[in-house]
Structure formats: structure tokens, C-alpha cells
Amino acid sequence: MEFSTMAEIDPAFIQAPEYRPKRKVIETDEIPVIDLSNDTKEVVLEIGEACKTWGFFQVINHGVPLELLSRIKKTSKEFFDLPLEEKKLAKRDEVNPMGYHDSEHTKNVRDWKEVFDFMAKDPTFVPASHEPDDTQLRTIRNQWPAHPPEFRDVCEEYAGEVEKLAFKMLELISLSLGLPGDRLHGYFKEQISFLRVNHYPACPFPELALGVGRHKDGGALTVLAQDEVGGLEVRRKFDGAWIPVKPVPDACIINLGDATQVWSNDRYESPEHRVVVNSEKERFSIPFFFFPAHYVMLKPLEELVNEQNPARYREFNWGKFFVSRNRSDYKKLEVENVQIYHYRIF
Numbered sequence: 001m002e003f004s005t006m007a008e009i010d011p012a013f014i015q016a017p018e019y020r021p022k023r024k025v026i027e028t029d030e031i032p033v034i035d036l037s038n039d040t041k042e043v044v045l046e047i048g049e050a051c052k053t054w055g056f057f058q059v060i061n062h063g064v065p066l067e068l069l070s071r072i073k074k075t076s077k078e079f080f081d082l083p084l085e086e087k088k089l090a091k092r093d094e095v096n097p098m099g100y101h102d103s104e105h106t107k108n109v110r111d112w113k114e115v116f117d118f119m120a121k122d123p124t125f126v127p128a129s130h131e132p133d134d135t136q137l138r139t140i141r142n143q144w145p146a147h148p149p150e151f152r153d154v155c156e157e158y159a160g161e162v163e164k165l166a167f168k169m170l171e172l173i174s175l176s177l178g179l180p181g182d183r184l185h186g187y188f189k190e191q192i193s194f195l196r197v198n199h200y201p202a203c204p205f206p207e208l209a210l211g212v213g214r215h216k217d218g219g220a221l222t223v224l225a226q227d228e229v230g231g232l233e234v235r236r237k238f239d240g241a242w243i244p245v246k247p248v249p250d251a252c253i254i255n256l257g258d259a260t261q262v263w264s265n266d267r268y269e270s271p272e273h274r275v276v277v278n279s280e281k282e283r284f285s286i287p288f289f290f291f292p293a294h295y296v297m298l299k300p301l302e303e304l305v306n307e308q309n310p311a312r313y314r315e316f317n318w319g320k321f322f323v324s325r326n327r328s329d330y331k332k333l334e335v336e337n338v339q340i341y342h343y344r345i346f
């Protein structure tokens with residue numbers, strides 16, 4: 001079914017009443033915009049503050065070429081404008097999890113969006129299953145559509161540039177925690193990062209459905225490019241209100257993920273966020289999910305724990321966590337998706 005021709009909403013999209021977006025949107029400029037061309041010491045302080053308060057901020061002068069950002073936005077629109085049958089030629093399935101997909105679920109409710117996923121590295125190795133005793137790996141390879149013809153090159157070029165920004169952010173975040181700048185880099189030698197091109201079609205039922213339901217990102221951090229439409233919202237810690245992340249021209253959004261929450265032993269939290277949809281405008285966004293190698297064991301960093309501040313998480317394998325999380329993307333599960341609080345000690 002094409003989203004745009006849906007006269008009545010498919011019940012799979014309907015959010016429970018408590019999760020439906022409110023009509024009245026809170027307007028605020030609270031989410032920091034940080035200029036990376038400033039003096040590093042100052043930038044590190046600003047990032048530390050933003051990570052503590054929000055876990056979300058935007059960066060400008062980030063080094064990702066602006067003309068490349070416009071090229072990837074253009075080619076993404078051309079791809080999603082293709083007829084559904086053509087997009088489905090690059091469809092993801094249970095064997096190949098990369099490619100086009102139009103029925104993603106978050107917390108078992110269908111998201112009002114279609115996506116194209118690709119790994120930052122081709123091939124990428126991940127655990128074959130979520131079963132703890134299964135030591136087999138599986139190889140993930142990208143698949144690319146034939147149209148638009150430049151789609152693959154632009155996506156691969158973008159992946160290379162955004163990865164540099166992700167490493168830069170990792171360094172600044174490490175410094176903000178009082179650690180050496182390269183403290184976390186070793187965990188990414190065989191990173192399992194992936195990119196997603198999101199298309200949120202205009203939605204006739206914006207008060208019932210969400211583009212992406214509330215969730216936390218799993219990895220170290222996410223670098224997100226969004227267009228000028230808006231719709232991303234972050235949950236404010238002190239009152240739980242949903243705050244829009246306003247589009248800032250040429251900026252990239254950074255949000256922390258679960259791995260950083262664990263490494264920092266809760267000094268920084270992985271913020272809950274969601275995407276609301278718009279009855280008039282379609283929206284595009286492109287997240288880069290910066291994920292450690294599958295064999296990395298996640299636990300609070302030794303430098304950040306002591307007797308007064310003991311580790312709040314027991315060690316767990318990142319690759320298995322990643323695979324368990326993703327299971328629910330292919331089919332609805334009856335069980336709750338794995339979350340980091342399942343590894344909390346207290």
C-alpha cells in the first residue's frame with residue numbers, strides 16, 4: 001500500500017493515546033547549537049554541558065561538505081519518488097537487512113516512513129543470532145538500486161565524510177568526560193555503523209501516527225542531517241515535555257546513544273526522541289548510527305567509576321545487544337525489545 005493514497009489509517013500505525021503527539025508544540029531554542037570552529041577548550045565545555053542537559057545538540061562548521069549534504073538530499077528524494085515496485089527491487093528481507101523498507105516498527109507500532117539502509121563498511125560482520133551461546137558471525141553486504149544512477153556513489157561519499165565527523169565528536173565527548181581524546185577510538189576498529197535515509201511522506205493522520213515512535217539510539221552517538229521541515233522531538237528530562245529540534249541551516253544534529261550512557265556510567269544519558277509527521281509536507285533525514293565493533297564488551301569506563309560512584313551496569317556484549325534490538329525491525333515481537341536498563345546493577 002502506498003502511504004500517500006491511504007484514505008483511512010491502517011490500525012498498525014495508531015499510537016496508544018498517551019503517545020500521540022499534542023497539537024500544541026512547545027517553541028523553544030533551548031537545544032544548543034555549537035560552532036566547531038571555535039577554540040577546542042570552549043567547544044569541549046559546551047559539549048559537556050549539552051551532553052549533561054540534553055544528550056542532543058547541533059553542530060555547525062562541522063566539516064561535512066555542504067554541497068555533499070545537498071547532493072545526498074537530492075538523490076534521496078529522487079530515489080523515494082520512484083514507483084514502489086522499483087524501490088522494492090532493492091528491498092531488505094530476513095537474509096539481507098540492508099536496502100529499502102517501508103514497514104518499520106518502533107515498540108510494535110508501525111512508523112509512518114520508508115527507509116533505505118546501508119552499512120558504513122561493506123562487508124560488515126555481526127553476530128549471526130542474538131542467542132548468547134551462538135559464536136557464529138554473519139556477513140552483511142549493501143545492496144544498491146539502479147536508479148538514481150548516482151545514488152550509490154553519493155551515499156558512499158557521504159558515509160566517508162560523516163564518519164570523520166563522528167570520530168571528531170567521539171574525541172570531543174571523551175575530552176568532555178576528562179578522558180584522553182582517543183580513549184574510545186579503539187572500540188570502532190571494526191565498527192558496525194550504518195546509515196539510513198528516511199522519508200516521512202505527508203500524513204493525513206498526524207495526530208494518530210508518528211514518523212518514528214519514541215526510542216533511544218543504541219550506539220555511541222548518531223549524526224543526523226535533516227531538511228528544513230522539522231518534526232524531530234527530544235524528551236526534556238525535568239518535565240518529560242517533547243521539545244522540537246529546530247532545523248538550523250547547514251547544521252548536523254548529534255545525539256548520544258546507549259553505549260555512551262554505559263561508558264559514562266550515567267553521567268550522560270541516551271535521550272529519548274521521536275519524529276512527528278506533517279499533514280502537508282514530506283520530510284527527509286539521514287542518520288549515521290556510530291556503532292562499535294560487534295565484539296566490544298560494554299561497561300562503565302574504569303576511569304569513571306570508584307567506591308563513591310560504582311559501576312551501574314554489568315558488562316554485556318554490544319554485538320548481541322545490536323542483534324537483539326534489530327530483531328523487532330523485521331517482525332512484531334511479543335516480548336519487549338532489549339534495553340540497557342536490563343543490564344543495570346541498581
Ligand SMILES: O=C(O)CCC(=O)C(=O)O
Pocket residue numbers: 196198212217224226231232273274275285286287
Ligand atoms: O528523522 C529523524 O529526525 C530522526 C530519526 C531517528 O531518530 C532514527 O532513525 O533513529
Ligand SMILES: [Fe+2]
Pocket residue numbers: 215216217273
Ligand atoms: Fe533515533
